Amino acid sequence: MRASKSLQIGLAALLTASAFARAAEPPASRFALVGGKVVTMAGRTYDPGRVLVENQTIVAVGGAELDVPPRFRTIDAAGAWVIPGLIDSGTHLGLIEVDLEDQTNDLDDSMDLLSPHLRVVDAVNPASELIRVSRLTGVTTVLVAPGEGDVFSGQAAVLDLAGESVEEMTVRAPAMLCLGLGSDAVNRGRARSRFSTRMGLIGEIRAQLLKVQEYLKKQEKYRRKLEEHKVELASWEASQKPTAPVAPTAAAVTATQPPAALAGKEASKRPEPPDEPERDLKLEALAQVLERKLPLLVRAHRQDDIRAALRLADEFKLKLVINHGTEAYRVAELLAKKDVPVIVGPVDQQPDTFETLGARYENAELLRKAGVRIAIQTSDSHNVRNLPYAAGLAAAHGLPPEEALAAVTIEAAKILGIADKYGSLDKGKIANIAVVEGDPLQPASRLRHLFIRGKSIPLTSRQTELYEKWKAGR
Amino acid sequence: MTGTGTRMGSSAFAALLTLASAAGAAPPAAPATAPATPVAIVGGMLMTITRGIMPNGTLILRDGKIAELGHALAPPPGAIVIDATGKYVMPGLIDTHSHLGVYPWPDARAHEDGNEMTDPLTPHVRAEDGVFLEDPGMARVRAGGVTTVQIIPGSGNLQGGQAVILKLGLGNTLDDLKFRDAPRGIKMAFGENPKRVYGSRNQAPMTRMGNAAIVRQAFTRAREYQKQWGEFEANAKAGKPTVRPERDPKMETLIDVLEGRVRVHVHCYRKDDLLAVLRIADEFGFKLASFQHCLEGYKIASELARREIGVATWPDWWGFKMEAWDAIPQSPGLLAAAGVRVSLHSDSANVAQRLYHEAAKAVRYGMKPEAALKAITIWPASILGVDSRVGSLEVGKDADIAIFTKHPFDVYTRVEKTLIDGQLVWDAAAKEMP
Numbered sequence: 001m002r003a004s005k006s007l008q009i010g011l012a013a014l015l016t017a018s019a020f021a022r023a024a025e026p027p028a029s030r031f032a033l034v035g036g037k038v039v040t041m042a043g044r045t046y047d048p049g050r051v052l053v054e055n056q057t058i059v060a061v062g063g064a065e066l067d068v069p070p071r072f073r074t075i076d077a078a079g080a081w082v083i084p085g086l087i088d089s090g091t092h093l094g095l096i097e098v099d100l101e102d103q104t105n106d107l108d109d110s111m112d113l114l115s116p117h118l119r120v121v122d123a124v125n126p127a128s129e130l131i132r133v134s135r136l137t138g139v140t141t142v143l144v145a146p147g148e149g150d151v152f153s154g155q156a157a158v159l160d161l162a163g164e165s166v167e168e169m170t171v172r173a174p175a176m177l178c179l180g181l182g183s184d185a186v187n188r189g190r191a192r193s194r195f196s197t198r199m200g201l202i203g204e205i206r207a208q209l210l211k212v213q214e215y216l217k218k219q220e221k222y223r224r225k226l227e228e229h230k231v232e233l234a235s236w237e238a239s240q241k242p243t244a245p246v247a248p249t250a251a252a253v254t255a256t257q258p259p260a261a262l263a264g265k266e267a268s269k270r271p272e273p274p275d276e277p278e279r280d281l282k283l284e285a286l287a288q289v290l291e292r293k294l295p296l297l298v299r300a301h302r303q304d305d306i307r308a309a310l311r312l313a314d315e316f317k318l319k320l321v322i323n324h325g326t327e328a329y330r331v332a333e334l335l336a337k338k339d340v341p342v343i344v345g346p347v348d349q350q351p352d353t354f355e356t357l358g359a360r361y362e363n364a365e366l367l368r369k370a371g372v373r374i375a376i377q378t379s380d381s382h383n384v385r386n387l388p389y390a391a392g393l394a395a396a397h398g399l400p401p402e403e404a405l406a407a408v409t410i411e412a413a414k415i416l417g418i419a420d421k422y423g424s425l426d427k428g429k430i431a432n433i434a435v436v437e438g439d440p441l442q443p444a445s446r447l448r449h450l451f452i453r454g455k456s457i458p459l460t461s462r463q464t465e466l467y468e469k470w471k472a473g474r
Numbered sequence: 475m476t477g478t479g480t481r482m483g484s485s486a487f488a489a490l491l492t493l494a495s496a497a498g499a500a501p502p503a504a505p506a507t508a509p510a511t512p513v514a515i516v517g518g519m520l521m522t523i524t525r526g527i528m529p530n531g532t533l534i535l536r537d538g539k540i541a542e543l544g545h546a547l548a549p550p551p552g553a554i555v556i557d558a559t560g561k562y563v564m565p566g567l568i569d570t571h572s573h574l575g576v577y578p579w580p581d582a583r584a585h586e587d588g589n590e591m592t593d594p595l596t597p598h599v600r601a602e603d604g605v606f607l608e609d610p611g612m613a614r615v616r617a618g619g620v621t622t623v624q625i626i627p628g629s630g631n632l633q634g635g636q637a638v639i640l641k642l643g644l645g646n647t648l649d650d651l652k653f654r655d656a657p658r659g660i661k662m663a664f665g666e667n668p669k670r671v672y673g674s675r676n677q678a679p680m681t682r683m684g685n686a687a688i689v690r691q692a693f694t695r696a697r698e699y700q701k702q703w704g705e706f707e708a709n710a711k712a713g714k715p716t717v718r719p720e721r722d723p724k725m726e727t728l729i730d731v732l733e734g735r736v737r738v739h740v741h742c743y744r745k746d747d748l749l750a751v752l753r754i755a756d757e758f759g760f761k762l763a764s765f766q767h768c769l770e771g772y773k774i775a776s777e778l779a780r781r782e783i784g785v786a787t788w789p790d791w792w793g794f795k796m797e798a799w800d801a802i803p804q805s806p807g808l809l810a811a812a813g814v815r816v817s818l819h820s821d822s823a824n825v826a827q828r829l830y831h832e833a834a835k836a837v838r839y840g841m842k843p844e845a846a847l848k849a850i851t852i853w854p855a856s857i858l859g860v861d862s863r864v865g866s867l868e869v870g871k872d873a874d875i876a877i878f879t880k881h882p883f884d885v886y887t888r889v890e891k892t893l894i895d896g897q898l899v900w901d902a903a904a905k906e907m908p
Contacts, residue, residue: 100666100795130793350824351610352579382793389831392885442885443834463792463802470772471808 029454030054032068036077036435041084041410042424051082053431056453061425077435080448083405084424085140085432086440087412088387089343090323090377093131093142094124094159094166107381108147109154113188114208116285118154120144121173124166131161132461134384138434140452141171142384143343143377143416145178145323148299149188151204153178155285156297158416160432162452171418176297176321177289179205181305183355202308209316212290215283225274232271240268295319295417297343301326301355310338321415324349324379325367327358332370341415342367344407345377347390364407365398375412376404392441404441430454512536513896514549515875518558521882523565523851524866533563535873538895543869556891558877564847565866566621566874566892567829568854570739570786571766571819574612574625574640575605579823589628590635591671594679595692597660597731598723599635601625602648611823616642617900618827619876619889622653624858626766629663629741630671632679632689636660636727637739639858641874643894657859659763660731662689663741664751666797686750693758696728737763737859739786743797745770752781764857766819769801775812784857785809786817788825789835806849807841816845817854830882837883847882 031053038049040061052060052072060066068074097104106123109115124144134142140161146154155174163169180188181201189195195204288294296318298309306322310331313320322328325342326349328335335342344367349359360366367374376391378384387408395404403411413423421430431454438445450457513535520531520543532547533540549555576588587604590596605625615623622641627634637659640651664685673680679688702719709716730736740751742765755762764784765771769792771778771785778785787809792801806816818833820826833846841849855865864872873896880887892900 098793098796098799100670133792348824348828350579350614352581352824354580354582357580383790386790389835389885393828396886396888439885442883443831444838444883446838463804466800466802467804467808471804 028055030072031075032072033075033077033082033433033435033449034068036080036082038077038082038425039405040425041406042426048078049082051425051433053433053451053454056431056455058425058427058429058431058433060427075435075449077448079437081436081438081440082425083138083434083436083440084409084422085434085450085452086138086387086408087375087416087423088134088139088142088378088384088408089375089412089416090345090379091134091142091144091384092147092381093134093144093161093384094126094128095120095144095146096381097125097128097130108149110147110149110188113151113185113192113194113204114282115146115150115154116152116177117281118146119174120146120154120157121166121170124157124159124169126163126165126169129462130381130384133382133463135161135450135452135457136447136459136461136464137385137388138436138440138447138450139384139387140432140434140450141418141422143175145176145297148178148180148323149184151180151185151189151201152208152282152286153180155294158418160430160452162455162457171422172416174288174294175416177285177294178297178299178323179309180299181309182299182301183353184299198305198308202312205312206315208286209290209312212283212286213316215277215280216287216290218277222274222277229271229273233273236271289318290316292317292319295321297321297323299323301349301353303327303330303358305355306331306335310334310340313338313340323377326356326363328372329360329363329366329370330358332367332372335367336371339373341373341375343375343377343415344394345390346379347376347393361393361397364394364404368399368403373411373415374407375415376407388436388440388445389443392443395441401439401441510537512541512550512553513556513873513893514547514553515556515558515563515877516547516549518561518563518877520867521562521564521847522867523847524868531563533867533873533875535875535893535896538873538897540867540869540871540873543867556877561890562878562881562887563867564619564830564876564878564882565851565871566864566876566894567619567850568622568817568858568865569615569620569820569826569829570624570764570784570817570854570857571821572615572623572625572823572826573628573821574615574623574823574826575607575609576601576625576627578606578609579611589630591628591630594632594668594672594688595724596627596631596635597633597662597692597727599627600638601627601635601661602638602652605638605640605648607646607648607651609823611826612642613900615820615823615826616892616894617889617902618829619878619892619900620826620829621874621876621892621894621899622855622858622860622864623826624659624739626659626661626739629661629667632663632668632685633692633728634661634663634741636736639860641894642899643897644899653860653863657737658730658735659737659739659858660727661739661741661766662751664689665741665743665747666795667741682747682750686754689754690757692724693728693732693754696725696732697758699725700729700732732758732760734761739764739766739857741766743767743769744800745773747797748774748778752777763859764817767798767821769798769805771814772802772805772808773800775809775814778809779813782815784815784817784853786819786854786857788821789818789832789839789841791821803835803839806836807839807845810841810845810849815853815856816849817857818846818849819854830878830887831885834883834885843883 033051035048037047039045046063050066095107145156156176157173158171158175159169289296300306320340322342328342344364351357351359391404391408395401410423413419433451435449515533520528534542590599626637639653639656645651669679679685762783766786768785829850836846852865855861875893877891878887890902
């Protein structure tokens with residue numbers, strides 16, 4: 001009883017507060033992070049540095065000389081690193097809560113091998129507890145992708161990890177369209193007696209993309225016919241207007257209209273509009289990649305699967321991003337030449353399946369050295385919080401530390417298509433900022449502050465609440 | 475604590491049981507791999523674990539043991555000298571929860587040998603009979619500085635079978651790798667897994683009630699079996715006519731549990747499951763060596779400390795099933811602070827390569843650094859009952875050593891060398907990661 005009463009009071013207070021917020025324009029929120037090592041990821045590090053934020057935007061970044069106007073609240077970042085909010089380019093956040101409980105699992109539709117029309121935004125749960133947990137190491141922004149078992153599994157989105165609704169969280173949706181190559185997709189095909197080899201899988205993909213081309217042609221033809229129809233209709237409508245009482249001269253008649261038209265029988269029939277071709281949401285979803293409006297994010301571990309993706313991209317002129325790319329280091333030069341980025345990860349990928357036998361910790365560095373653009377992902381849900389550690393592991397295996405940090409900030413933002421507003425501490429960018437006590441790549445470093453779109457994020461989760469409850473011991 | 479596996483009882487019954495449990499049979503006494511030439515590890519930061527940190531320390535290894543330990547000792551003449559200047563010298567790491575060899579890489583149905591899921595009670599099966607010695611995971615884990623692993627069956631059964639403790643040396647046979655004279659161990663499991671495995675087949679157990687009932691029934695039967703054999707032997711001794719009972723290896727194993735001849739490691743997550751296991755253990759009078767995973771252990775930390783039950787766990791796995799929902803990364807720190815011996819375990823050949831970073835994560839969430847180091851060395855050794863042999867740098871202990879390029883918690887650290895019984899089994903300078 002007591003709990004529910006206080007809940008009611010709390011709700012009432014919340015409602016009143018939000019009503020207030022709507023009633024009056026909230027005062028601008030302004031703060032300055034002062035004194036930390038500001039690693040901008042835009043080419044400069046200020047130590048000590050300052051970052052000024054107004055509402056949700058970074059308005060100034062600089063060294064100790066940067067003036068902090070009095071209307072900016074000062075937040076002490078001394079002794080800490082101030083870095084852009086971390087971006088995980090491969091997660092399932094919001095789609096899954098407890099793996100083994102179906103009712104909490106919206107990860108993998110898997111009812112049809114071909115589901116390019118599925119959108120993660122239709123399933124993401126903004127109240128997922130995993131979101132609060134993920135933020136506590138400085139992760140602010142994630143690519144949420146559907147499960148990877150199907151051939152085309154749906155449309156991924158880039159989300160900020162704060163907001164009451166998916167609309168509020170959305171940074172970019174759709175961001176990429178997901179395609180699965182390799183064993184998992186082949187297994188799904190086998191289970192449905194559709195195909196049972198990599199040959200069959202690629203055959204199916206080509207068949208679908210050709211279908212899309214046909215569909216697009218049909219749509220184009222329809223649009224053309226529609227245009228023609230408009231013209232015909234207009235001229236027909238004009239011809240139906242009562243003719244002027246001036247008798248046409250013989251010369252005019254000869255010049256403009258055949259004598260038969262004068263009889264008026266054919267011309268009086270209203271032109272029929274062309275038949276509209278049936279719409280197909282799956283093909284329309286795929287059309288976005290054929291029209292290069294969306295990159296195709298291709299799950300591929302083995303180097304031959306990566307090469308298959310490159311062949312498809314050549315044939316259909318696709319914008320490609322490789323997901324995982326466990327053996328991408330074996331195709332590094334080709335990937336660099338074709339400017340196909342790789343979202344590396346999990347970095348601790350092991351030779352634990354037949355298709356990951358070539359797994360190496362050095363993958364990220366070998367790719368970077370060859371000139372391939374890389375981002376680093378956790379490929380996780382519950383432990384997205386280990387993103388800085390994933391970057392750290394790549395650094396421990398050769399990737400220069402600043403490149404490792406870039407792979408979870410600015411380089412990730414570029415690959416996800418959000419670098420105009422995300423990925424670095426730069427004037428005009430969204431104020432996603434992490435303040436970390438020590439090198440963010442070190443697993444023992446703790447988070448001091450986190451800001452998403454300029455708002456201070458409470459560093460709590462159900463786990464910290466459980467800790468508070470039980471720390472005194474029983 | 476060691477050696478219980480080979481202790482011979484005086485009665486015929488005890489002898490019979492010992493024979494039945496060849497898991498504890500002693501392999502040849504002298505380690506064949508111990509080099510005759512002494513080894514001196516000089517100049518390093520000795521992380522002794524039990525006696526603090528010694529800068530510029532020297533370790534002298536002889537006959538597979540740590541022969542001397544001190545500040546800037548002179549290497550004995552003719553010794554192989556390993557320069558560890560600027561490096562961190564740790565005792566070899568110990569993993570109490572490994573499935574190396576019973577779930578080898580790469581995943582292949584033909585190689586899944588860790589879960590005998592044909593009966594919820596299979597205490598008689600032994601992990602050692604399923605270990606695939608060519609598992610490439612072993613080399614990787616060794617390259618992560620791990621020298622001792624307890625390989626246990628999976629958690630599909632309530633009593634999954636017996637553990638085997640290996641040293642990850644370069645031997646060619648199981649006997650080469652077996653940790654000599656290590657106590658026997660058994661894996662039991664409670665909670666979701668057994669009830670899911672059998673419940674989904676419409677078999678018992680389908681509920682937690684079923685889990686408990688089946689285990690109680692098994693131990694009750696074991697007591698009866700023991701009584702029958704006792705009567706038989708008494709009668710036989712007295713020359714009375716008697717019928718020899720039929721032997722049952724399952725029951726023989728459970729009697730070993732009841733008599734304290736086997737260390738019991740129970741896979742268990744949720745607080746009420748942990749408490750249920752304690753009730754059953756009390757009822758039948760056996761002790762637990764550890765709870766494995768034990769994600770809600772922090773909720774009964776003082777009880778676990780009072781009973782001296784170890785906890786083997788991860789710092790950050792959570793949420794993959796309901797019984798993992800209340801896992802918190804602060805748990806290892808809370809448990810250690812309450813006086814519980816914690817083992818940061820792997821349950822995976824991936825995690826096992828970086829147990830030292832698991833320790834670093836635990837520190838991030840509040841565990842004291844000294845405790846986190848113990849949680850990958852001496853505490854797991856103690857949980858396995860081999861702490862008189864391994865788990866710290868002390869004179870007389872086995873020469874199982876891991877040399878780190880930086881502090882083990884540093885993300886940039888690498889294991890440069892691993893030695894087992896004084897023999898170099900991993901050398902980063904010599905070759906690439908296996």
